[in-house]
Amino acid sequence: MSLADVLDRAAAGGRISLDEGVRLYREAPLHDLGAAAHARRMAMYPTSDVTYVVDTTINYTNVCNVHCTFCAFFRPEHHGEGYTMSHDKVLERVRFAADQGATQIMIQGGVNPELRIEWFEDLFRRVAAEYPKVDIHSLSVSEIAGLAKIEELPVREVLVRLKTAGMKSLPGAGAEILVERVRKRISARKIVPDGWIGVMREAQLLGMPTTATMMFGSIETDEERVAHMQVIRDLQDETHGFTAFIPWYYVPYKTPLRGREASGLEYLRVLAVSRLFLDNVPHLQASWLTPGLKLGQLALFYGCDDMGGTIIEEQVVHDAGSTNEATRAQVEEIICGAGFQPVIRDTYWNLRSDLALATA
Ligand code: SF4
Incomplete structure (x- = not known):
């Protein structure tokens, strides 16, 4: 089958194989790839709305x-520069965000063996009680798996307890590339790909919305990038629990792994193939934090219908060397500048027309 035929089928919502995904990634002309992904996005959402949270x-x-x-x-552990915020400190940050209109908070960190499950339950209960309009879209598969290990509890029980305490949704962080060869090379102590999928499946079966991420640009091959998408697509066929897919690239500058930063063209190709390959995942998010807002704007023509979060404060990617930041107004201006209409959404992808745009 010709490349054009594969592109046409994918743009029309037809399923493509792993081999076809790799072929598109490697061989399709960039503009044709983007046009097909954008056509797919417009067929799924025939509107100029671009959401953000x-x-x-x-x-x-x-x-x-x-x-x-x-x-x-x-x-x-025991490093002099290690820190753990008090609950009061976290609450202070939540208040700061809520005062700026935040409807979602992502409380995420390392897998700290000193923190027991009660620490999280107490924190989430306080956040939920004091800020009931802010959704706790928090932790990661690594932190959930770490808690299950420390507490010697099944993952499901950890999730049930955290959900009862107020956790609403599980972000897709910590997946990197869900291929065992890659995990062994870049995060050998991290939960294996089947374990990541297992935690996500449990969360989804409990009715928690989840997202799926992909950190690319470290040591993986083109095939492994698409193989990661295949793992996500297979679970989505089973559960339909992912709301969005969020590819972002690795920032190497201050990390032990080092390496090179992915190019802008690689980023756009990954986005477009993601939109075409993941025919069952509703939303594709432009994660502008590493590529920056300008490339994030271009992402809106490569299959993305969502600009992600405003990320009022963030440390993990910044510590790796990223310097990108944005205000709500800047995110909205970028969306408008591309000819789209910014619309605020919440964690569940409800459109929140009751919340005023920063540029209104
Ligand atoms: S990326 Fe890895 S090392 Fe860094 S905080 Fe997460 S689990 Fe820990």
Whole structure:
């Protein structure tokens, strides 16, 4: 089958194989690839709306026993630069975000073996009680798996307890590339790909919305990038629990792994193939934090229908060398500048027309 035929089938919502995905990634002319992904996005959402969520990331601890080689944020246990925020400090950050209109908070950090499940339950109960309009879209598969290990509890029980305490949704962080060869090389202590999928499946079966991420640009091959998408697509066929896919690229500058930063063209190709390959995942998010807002704007023509969060404060990617930041107004201006209409959404992808745009 010709490349044009594969592109046409994918743009029309037809399923493509792993081999076809790799072929598109490697061989399709960039503009044709983008046009097909954009056509798919417009067929799924025939509107000029581009959503974003007002949120913040609170990195509550940098102590971590997983020691990923691509991470410049963590400090090993007992390191002098390790920190853990008090609950009061986290609440202060939530208040700061809520005052700026945040509807979602991402409380994420390292896998700190000193923190027991009660620490999270108490924190989430306080956040939920004091800020009932802010959704706790927090932790990661690594932190959930770490808690299950420390507490010697099944993953499901950890999730049920956290959900009862107020956690609404599980972000897709910590997937990197869900291929065992890659995990062994860049995060050997991290949960294996089947384990990541298992935690996500449990969360989805409990009715929690989840997202799926992909950190590319470390040591993986083109085939492994598409193989990662295949793992996500297979689980989505089973559960339909992912709301969005969020590819972002690795920032190497201050990490032990080092390497080179992915190019803008690689980023756009990954986005477009993601939109075409993941025919069952509703939303594709432009994660502008590493490529920056300008490339994030271009992403809106490569299959993305969502600009992600405003990320009022974030430490993990910044510690690796990223300097990108944006205000709500800047995110909206970027969307308008591309000819689209910014619309605020919440964690569940409800459109929140009751919330005023920053540029209104
Ligand atoms: S990426 Fe997450 S799990 Fe890995 S070392 Fe950094 S904080 Fe720990």
